[in-house]
Amino acid sequence: MATTVRLRRLAAELRQLRKIAELTREQVNEQTGINVATLYRIETARVRPQARTLTSLLDAYRVAEPKRSELRTLLKQAATRGWLHTIASDLPERYASYIEFESEAREVLNYECLFIPGLLQTERYARAAVTSTLPESSREDVESRVETRMRRQAALTKEQPLKLWAIVDEAAIRRVVGGREVMREQLDHLLEITELPNVHLQVIPFDAGGHPGMTGSFVVMHFGEAVGPDIVYIESHAGDIFLEEEADVARYNVASTHLRAGALSPKASASLVAAAAEAL
Structure with a gap:
């Protein structure tokens, strides 16, 4: 189950x-009969609790309205997967x-050292990128990933668009x-899509020298206060990693600030992209 x-x-x-x-998991187990291991999995978002389990926990914690109703609603919403549920079975769980x-x-900062960010890729570029980085993948797996990438891009043009x-x-x-x-x-496409007011592109030129992004690509996702704390995502052949600890997120936010400062302005970046396209 994807989180x-x-x-x-x-x-x-x-x-x-x-x-x-002020209850330990063992004490919650004594009061509710909920297994300690199960409670741990619930508290680390590894499983979605059943409605009756949630009620037992709220009773044990003496949670009153309107908080009870808020958490019941949150449980129902946690089961909603949107468009992804139709193809999620073909994708790795962490992806x-x-x-x-x-x-x-609400906002995503995506630093890439070798690829165009997925939310800005064309279909043909995405297919070539997936095929070259995952050479053992079947045609069906490649097409599933490309379709997913294309559908993700709707976030940039929805009613309340994602800020990228x-x-x-x-x-x-x-x-x-x-x-x-x-x-080409x-x-x-990059020049066209970055005309959207919610999409900003900066390029770090070769002559900028060394910079914090040389250790690898990463994504920092910012959420509204009501949703939850920020997350850092790192993709690698060794496995995909989510960082949620405040210190980790802060470290990548600092790196992001340095990268923005060392990169060309959006206008100068567009000029570099246009020159590269002309050279092709």
Whole structure:
């Protein structure tokens, strides 16, 4: 089961309520009969509690209205997966979780050192990128990932659009993925999509020298206060990682600030992209 933002928030709320009630998991087990291991999984968002389990916990923690109704609603919402549920079975669990988080985010900062960010990719570029980075994938798996990537992009043009701040190393602009025609189309698309008021693109030029992003790509997702704390996402061949600890998120926010400061302005970045497209 992919973790949703609402399930993560529910887990955090239940952890906090147990601490306020000054109860250990063992004491909750004695009062409610809920297994300690199960309670741990609920509090770490690994499982979604049943309605009766939630009621037992709220009784044990002496939670009154309107908080009780708020958490019951949150539990119902945690089961809602939106469009993703139709293809989630074809995706790795942590990637499905990432998409759930992204769909609930208010703002995303995406730094990429070698690729155009997924939310800004054309279909042909995405297909070439997936095929080259996952050479053992079947055609069906590749198409599933490409379809998912294209559907994610609707977040940029919905009624309350996602705010995207994309920072890329010049290498991502210069690397010809999929051939010259595909790359030219991709760069032209970048110039078009970044005209949206909620999409900002900055390029770190080669002559900027070393910078904090040289250790690898990352995504910082910011949520509204009512949803939950920020998350950092890192994708690698060793596995996808979510960082939620305040110190970790703060470290990547600092790196993001340095990257924005060291990159070209959005206007100068557009000029670099246009020159790269012309060269193709």
